[in-house]
Amino acid sequence: MGGARYLLAFAQYYPYGPQYFMFGGAFEVAEIKPDRLDDHGYDLTPLPLHEEYIKRLIVKLERPIGRTPYLRHYVGLQESLTPEVYELAPDVKLGTFPGYQNVRLRHHELQRIIAGDEPSWKDALSSVKGVYVITDLSNGRLYVGSASGEANGLWQRWSGYAHLKNLTGGNRELELIREDLGDSHIVGNFQYSILEIFDPKTRADIILARESFWKNALDSRAHGMNWN
Structure with missing residues (x-):
């Protein structure tokens, strides 16, 4: 995780397009010691930080350059790309089925x-x-x-x-x-x-x-x- 203590998770929201991402939550990062080659090197603990925006907040990034927009790794996001708050849904589930x-x-x-x-x-x-x-x-x-x-x-x-x-x-x-x-x-x-x-x-x-x-x-x- 590059020494990071916290992680904000976003998942590509494919119904809108390759440059749209839905907020998946905030996590605290804890390294696992000693290192193991056959296992992940950290644990993630969900945090209540901004949990009311999970699956509601969608951000839009500048359209990526390249022929494989669905497989890419962003480094230094705040420096190379400008996230835009595209949508904040009023209700994650739009209510239960109304009949x-x-x-x-x-x-x-x-x-x-x-x-x-x-x-x-x-x-x-x-x-x-x-x-x-x-x-x-x-x-x-x-x-x-x-x-x-x-x-x-x-x-x-x-x-x-x-x-x-x-x-x-x-x-x-x-x-x-x-x-x-x-x-x-x-x-x-x-x-x-x-x-x-x-x-x-x-x-x-x-x-x-x-x-x-x-x-x-x-x-x-x-x-x-x-x-x-």
Whole structure:
């Protein structure tokens, strides 16, 4: 540890990009004596210092130079790079799962839930298939979709939307919006809610029929983002 007495831990927060890091806590460093070649040379003891910021604070570093941005070692951080406080989340877990009828997630919240494997959300969304609606808050247009065949239900389907290298879940209608307006439009304006849930054993054709019903009820083909 280079003789350091304390360590601040940060982990790369891949949903945002290679230059973003999430705070993982403060630790006291104690060297282990005598040295052993087959073991680590120090112990870390968690400290209460700034523990309220664990998994809430995200810092941004200048974009690294080189072809392997995910594998690098920073030396003299305060001298060579300028950390920027990028985000301080109001709540690590965004609260426990509020019930299927109360889900209303902005894209950055969906990212955090999926990336963090938030237990109550993962358990709830993995336990059901369903019909959902995506709202473009910039114009009120709707996209109705369904999780009808995924093994892990809504969790698996929404995991696609949460990944910054996808964002559209493979939906061609949303992909055209992404190509036209860019990733930032989706991240900044899309909101995700659940319209109807089903037991995991429900046949796909039944769920698809309900998806079609909701497209008609919300008129998302003529005035929304659905094509069929």
